[in-house]
Amino acid sequence: MFYKKWKLKPKSEKQWGALAVLTLILISSITIISLYPPLYDNSYFEPIVFSSGRSVSSLPKDVIHLYPSRNDSDVDGAAGRGSHSYFPNLAIAGEYDTINESNTVNPNLQILVPNGLGNDAELYAYNSTGNLESNWECANSSDGDNSYVYYNNTDWKQDLYDVAGPDPTGSGTINWVRVGISVKTLRSSASQKGDAEILVLIGSTLFEYPYYNIPTSYTNYSVLFEKSPDTGESWTWNELENLQVGVRLKLRSTPQSGDMVRCTFIWVEVNYTIPNYELDLELQWTGIPLTTSNSDLCIKTGSFSGSEYLSVEYWNGSNWIEVIHNLGENQWNNVSLDIDGSVFTIRFKGSNETQDVIQDYWEIDLSLISINYNPQAVYLQQLFLLLFGSFLLSVSQPSLPSIAFIVGSAVLVSISGLVIRYSYFPGEAVSFRKKRIKQLEEARERVRRALEDGGGGAS
Structure with missing residues (x-):
């Protein structure tokens, strides 16, 4: 009978030995995963204190910071208002992207x-x-x-x-x-x-x-x-x-x-x-890992020109939802969010959009999403299934060398772990440091092209 064929009952000391080795591998893998240093090292980054009271040091090891990839999205179909001084600076600590209101009326x-x-x-x-x-x-x-x-x-x-x-x-x-x-x-x-x-x-x-x-x-x-x-x-x-x-x-x-x-x-x-200055600028993140938890939107500001409030809203697929009513000046502004997709869009919105004759500006130092993407659970699940399947096959096929299943399981588990730990971004297998280097290289290339075109710079 089928159920007898796959009964979990080792028939020899060799099979008992295989089971013991597989169990040892499982325990060792769990220990290594729990002690493995984070791939996305944020030690260069100054501490962030979240609105909930948590700080970076209290977060799980697999915390990654995602920076906006686009400033030309148009999810609501309405024309944007305002301008960036230099959008790539939103991913560089200490460098500011100054966002300015634009005049929306004709002479x-x-x-x-x-x-x-x-x-x-x-x-x-x-x-x-x-x-x-x-x-x-x-x-x-x-x-x-x-x-x-x-x-x-x-x-x-x-x-x-x-x-x-x-x-x-x-x-x-x-x-x-x-x-x-x-x-x-x-x-x-x-x-x-x-x-x-x-x-x-x-x-x-x-x-x-x-x-x-x-x-x-x-x-x-x-x-x-x-x-x-x-x-x-x-x-x-x-x-x-x-x-x-x-x-x-x-x-x-x-x-x-x-x-x-x-x-x-x-x-x-x-x-x-008679001007009317308005601000409605979108930022968009793409390639967000589909399995995330404890997501925080973090915006660090610099100086503001006046007293007009600057709010932050996110797009839920059909409407804008306000999450920060008034960004504080020269500080971190953070809010916890549930992000359930690979694309996330926010917008900066001025509070005075009617008969506003004063053109305000706001300095933004950093704009990022801090997410806890912990692949250990998936890794351990696959590890258990692979080891358990190998053991069942070893019990049912005593003629095959047990060491073959042990080695095969170890190889598959290792490959699976590498894929899971590095596949934070669809289509990419890069560390946080490499991703930052790539962003900076792209920014330098944009500046070079602007200078060659005679623009004198990029904005």
């Missing part, structure tokens, strides 16, 4: 028009309605010949106007300012033209920008200022609030009746940005 454009008399009013005014109006009222809308200011002689005459104050005043950054006029020449002889100048008064300084041979139909001229012509620096809201603009006109030859140069519209364009 605004506002048109300012004359709203009052300025320093000069030398031109004549015309309004087709017959109502007497001030010069500035005849130059604050693009209505062609319905209203305009004009001059009809060969000497220069000019008007200067106050302009409506910008709204909102003092908010945002002024990118550029453009001042424009719409003018035409009216002459009895088509070959005789007039001239015009754009006038810009900032403080006590008047800036003049001439245009000659004005056509006989309304033509727009403008001058663009990326910087204030008065200071050579960026425009200030105070300069715009006190700005005067105007026009200077004249004919180029002795006029005939009805000859003149007209200006129907003067305007100021202000391009400005």
